[in-house]
Amino acid sequence: MKAPKKVGVFGLLGSGNLGNDGSLEAVLGYLRAEHPEAAVDALCGGPEAVTARYGIPATRLHWYRGEYRTASRAGAVAGKGLGKLVDAVRTAAWVRRHDVVIVPGMGVLEATLPLRPWGFPYALFLLCASGRLLRTRVALVGVGADTIRDRPTRALVRWSARLAAYRSYRDALSRDAMRAMGVDTARDEVYPDLAFALPVPGAEASPGTVCVGVMDFHGGNDDRARAEEIHRCYLDGTTRFVRALADEGRQVRLLTGDACDTPVVAAILDAVDSPLVTAADAASLADLLKETAAADTVVATRYHNLVCALKAGTPALALSYAAKSDALMDRMGLAAYCHPAREVDADRLLEQFRELEKRSGELRRTLTERNEAAAQQLAQHFAALTTALFPASQHAQGHAQAHARQESP
CATH class of the missing domain: 3.40.50.2000 (Glycogen Phosphorylase B;)
Structure with missing residues (x-):
């Protein structure tokens, strides 16, 4: 019997952004449904929150705890600088332990909000470069992108995308932006945002709200x-x-x-x-x-x-x-x-x-139709992800289905 696949998830997860965590939840749902044998852990912004909420082991993304605070004193500047070197080693060591690493959704290839190149863009580059060097498949799954003007940030994002083994986007705008920044997107697909895979909890209507x-x-x-x-x-x-x-x-x-x-x-x-x-x-x-x-x-x-x-x-x-x-x-x-x-x-x-x-009534009908289409497209997305990242599982699943057909009367 083969050892279970070791799957890592990566990003600013558990750090207070509910959208990021929702993307993680959708990917974990996919892994638990389609690949329950996989051993999953995270390298993320808020490891304690991720472990408490999702029940998976998690490691802090940055060695230097003040990474996202402005450094005004010499000690803080030195700490950040040292942290960049330490994170290169830590990230490579973490990547080496995995067969697959998934970056679940999020706007990891964009700078639509204030962003410094040596923050998350550098961390993403370390991840993708480590994956290429160590032959661990890194997948950017349903991510957001936009054209970036700042040259250092654009360079880090472009190389991260180029080094990833798999890319898919949450809209055509994102794919077009990466193509404009010099990434070959001929094999990249566009699907609805991962959060559309989440179930809607029951809610008591609050008329007029x-x-x-x-x-x-x-x-x-x-x-x-x-x-x-x-x-x-x-x-x-x-x-x-x-x-x-x-x-x-x-x-x-x-x-x-x-x-x-x-x-x-x-x-x-x-x-x-x-x-x-x-x-x-x-x-x-x-x-x-x-x-x-x-x-x-x-x-x-x-x-x-x-x-x-x-x-x-x-x-x-x-x-x-x-x-x-x-x-x-x-x-x-x-x-x-x-x-x-x-x-x-x-x-x-x-x-x-x-x-x-x-137009509320008309628009609600439209949304019902669009949500049905989104569900079908996300099913295709997850099937494509299995083919790209878990080919052995796909082969075994197909073999089992063929065997079952042969056994049926």
Whole structure:
């Protein structure tokens, strides 16, 4: 009997971003259903949280614990520098122990939010380079990408993608971006976001409720000079929109998608000061799915807030901060309901919101159809993943099926 496959999962998992963790949950569900013999562990941002929630061993992604804090003192700068060298050895040693490493979803090939090249892009490059050198298959599964202007970040992302053994994307925009950055994508496929594979928990309907997903939004990598101005405009417009809903007697539930969004929720609650406006305590993507399933309508900024609403079949309006949100809304038949997060106009947002609600019944039917298609496409995705990463399992499965046919009367 062969030893079980050793499968690693890699990324900023367990660090407070619910979308990232939802992608991990979808991949773990696939592995447990199709490859229950696989021994799975993680190299991730929040190992304690991943082990507690998903029951798999996990190791800290970075040796230096202050990796994502700004280094202003000499000691911190030296610690970060040393950490880069130590992480090269640690990552290679971790990769060597595995037959396959999966990067589950996430926007690992994009810089739509502020990002330094020597943070996660460097960590991803170490992973993919180690995989190529040590002959461990590294798979970028259902990932997001976008064209990157910053040269060091673009170089690290491009080489990471080139060195990976398998790539698939969550939208055509991502594949096009990687092709534009010099990656051969001829064999790469596009499938719906991995979170569409998650089940929708049962939820008691809350008639009239509007979920508003907020974000600690300061623009992207190219907006650093205007970050505070962009944030003020976003917060002011979103607050005015929530206040208008409360003034009309609507129940509003504020949603987040990352631990860093909490101050935005607090600022809106303080400014609106209405018992009709409350904050949801969502600790997982399942919690977000339940909240959005119960609502009449969703207005949201974070990408995976939108995914949850659309997966739950609830009409949604995107406060779009990146092309990925526009692509998602187009895929699900709601392309007309996008509003720029950088320039939130509360009056225009209310107009779009009312148009959305007028078409609610029609849009719910559209979402049902699109979700059925997404489920079929993700089944194909997981089958393709098995073929690419577990060829022996695929062969054994086919042999067993053939044998069963021969034995049947």
